[in-house]
Amino acid sequence: MTTMKAVIKVRPEYGAVFAEAPLPKVGPHDVLVKVQAASICGTDLHIYQWDDWAAHRIKTPQIMGHELAGEVIEVGREVSQIRVGDYVTAETHIPCGRCFQCKTGRPEICRNLKILGVDTDGSFAEYIAMPELDAWKNSPRLSPEVAAIQEPLGNAIDTVLAEDVAGKTCAIIGCGPVGLLAVAVAHACGATTLVATDVNEFRLDLARKMGATHALNPAETDVVKEVLDLTHGDGVDVMCEMSGNARALHQGLAMMTPGGRASLLGLYKEPPSLDLNNEVIMRGIRVFGVTGRTMFGTWFKAARFLESGQVDPRPIITHRFPMREFDKAMDLMASGNSGKVVLLPDGAGA
Numbered sequence: 001m002t003t004m005k006a007v008i009k010v011r012p013e014y015g016a017v018f019a020e021a022p023l024p025k026v027g028p029h030d031v032l033v034k035v036q037a038a039s040i041c042g043t044d045l046h047i048y049q050w051d052d053w054a055a056h057r058i059k060t061p062q063i064m065g066h067e068l069a070g071e072v073i074e075v076g077r078e079v080s081q082i083r084v085g086d087y088v089t090a091e092t093h094i095p096c097g098r099c100f101q102c103k104t105g106r107p108e109i110c111r112n113l114k115i116l117g118v119d120t121d122g123s124f125a126e127y128i129a130m131p132e133l134d135a136w137k138n139s140p141r142l143s144p145e146v147a148a149i150q151e152p153l154g155n156a157i158d159t160v161l162a163e164d165v166a167g168k169t170c171a172i173i174g175c176g177p178v179g180l181l182a183v184a185v186a187h188a189c190g191a192t193t194l195v196a197t198d199v200n201e202f203r204l205d206l207a208r209k210m211g212a213t214h215a216l217n218p219a220e221t222d223v224v225k226e227v228l229d230l231t232h233g234d235g236v237d238v239m240c241e242m243s244g245n246a247r248a249l250h251q252g253l254a255m256m257t258p259g260g261r262a263s264l265l266g267l268y269k270e271p272p273s274l275d276l277n278n279e280v281i282m283r284g285i286r287v288f289g290v291t292g293r294t295m296f297g298t299w300f301k302a303a304r305f306l307e308s309g310q311v312d313p314r315p316i317i318t319h320r321f322p323m324r325e326f327d328k329a330m331d332l333m334a335s336g337n338s339g340k341v342v343l344l345p346d347g348a349g350a
């Protein structure tokens with residue numbers, strides 16, 4: 001066997017193709033994984049649609065995707081911890097190991113960071129090679145689709161738990177898959193009034209299922225006023241901005257109580273303009289920029305949340321497609337009428 005089927009960004013333009021690709025080369029520190037499930041991230045949609053960010057970042061041709069779970073079928077000669085037969089998921093940061101951040105315990109913000117499926121060939125394929133360092137061993141009790149979404153669950157965990165939420169009022173702005181996972185984490189960790197906002201009713205319904213006490217649509221209601229009413233005029237203690245929408249960011253800040261904590265994860269197409277004096281500084285807001293999972297403190301939390309059942313992401317996984325139907329999956333993601341969408345290689349269980 002020398003080739004496999006994969007979703008390939010062939011040219012720097014909209015779309016991708018499902019075609020034959022060479023089997024990935026396994027370097028001395030790499031493991032080769034047979035993909036059992038590969039979930040779609042918003043980043044993949046940016047790459048598929050070929051927006052400005054993708055045009056500046058992605059080099060074609062490249063296999064798309066970075067979220068996955070699967071079985072290790074080969075290991076490089078220097079690999080020491082991972083064995084053939086291990087059931088793994090990918091941490092997707094590939095740090096250099098040499099820079100200041102790497103040497104001081106923050107490899108996830110490495111100065112020379114590469115990202116699996118962004119700077120390297122990815123997971124929308126029958127097989128993927130990745131550094132041993134990035135292979136996270138899963139409990140066999142987790143299904144491949146649940147194991148695959150530990151990576152975005154980690155983003156949600158770091159956003160919600162930049163500080164504690166127990167006994168606090170909390171707003172999650174934006175209910176895409178990571179926002180929905182954030183709702184689940186905040187619920188599991190003892191947030192009291194837990195508000196979720198989105199303009200999509202399908203996603204608001206999912207937010208209610210994941211534990212939101214109030215799911216509000218800013219296209220239909222004055223969400224700032226509603227949140228102030230729900231919190232006795234105080235505003236929420238914690239605001240997690242997951243939407244990357246500038247208007248939603250302003251609303252999120254306005255619904256916070258002075259002295260509250262804001263965690264920002266959503267990425268903005270254009271730099272948003274903020275009245276820092278009045279929206280942040282004079283209100284004593286603590287702002288955390290969240291770039292995603294720590295290696296590997298976040299992963300232990302994610303795995304424990306899933307294994308204990310305290311976070312059950314299954315309602316968020318709304319659609320599954322054979323990998324060859326990735327076009328349909330991307331269109332569905334773009335519509336907003338989905339939670340997490342999972343691609344299954346031929347022969348992988350539905």
Ligand code: ZN
Pocket residue numbers: 095096097098099100101102107110111112113
């Ligand atoms: Zn580094």
